[in-house]
Amino acid sequence: MLLLATAYTIYILLQFEGFSLLLDGDIEGLRAMMEDNLLSTIFFTLLFMVIQNAVSVIPLILIVTINVLFFGFAYGYVWSFFTSVIGCIITFLVVRFWLQDFFMDKLNETIQKKIEENGTFFVFISRLVPVAPTSLINIASAVSTVSFKQYLIGTLFGNMIYIFFLSLIPLGLMSAEVEKFVLILIAIIAIPLFLYRKKLRFAKVKAKATNE
Incomplete structure (x- = not known):
């Protein structure tokens, strides 16, 4: 049931031209399509980030790049950070309260044990050194016994640092700003x-x- 729902959601998104451009890495094409509509840009960049945190079918660097190109470095970074945290929270809460039983048997016991033993620190380090997709970190944390507070603290500081450095990539170099x-x-x-x-x-x- 869950797989069918995920497949259907991806199918619907693929019908949207902007999503196809994003998957193809056509940043300029996406920018040209959305630059005249700020509300659409805000909505779809938020939607893309939520999807990225749930199923990780969209490279995070692409979303951050779009935000920086559209809004500039400062606002692009803040918006990327804010939406990433929103996406993490949504995924965590959905899995913990509705899909925990489904993922319980599918989660690697070693990963689950490390999360439970280290809590905030493990989530924080995982955000900085993404050895696993963002969605896996979110799901694994939700299935474990880590509290929402521990998860949120690790996510806030981890994403704050990681997304900051991703935001530097579109700039090409360090500016005074x-x-x-x-x-x-x-x-x-x-x-x-x-x-x-x-x-x-x-x-x-x-x-x-x-x-x-």
Whole structure:
């Protein structure tokens, strides 16, 4: 049933010219088709990102490139990051509350065990070093016992960094504007990670003291 629904969804999307152009990597053709309609651009780039996080039939770099070309580096990066998180959340919630039983037997036990043991850190690293499709990370996390909070934190920081560097690719080089964003991004990432690590250390010390 699920496979039929997925196949039907892909079939419908293939009838849409913009989706076909995206799969073919024809960025200029897609840009020419959508540049006169901002609302359509916003809607379809969001739709593409949600699909990418659910079934990963669209290369993430293509979606990020389109956003940067349409909206410029700053807005393109922010929109890519925002829509990627939305796509991750939708996939996670759908699988956890409606499709968990379906995927439970199909998930590799080794991956599931690593996710459950490392939680936020595993999701974060998986986002930075995409050894597996985005959809697999989302589904595996939803099937595991990782809490939504752990998943969201790892996704936020992981996608923030990974999509930032993907956004640099269409530019071809580092500009002054990009350098400012690098500094801001480092500050945004470093401070929460420092506080989170400090919180974990405090929890471990407290647990050790309690046991003694």
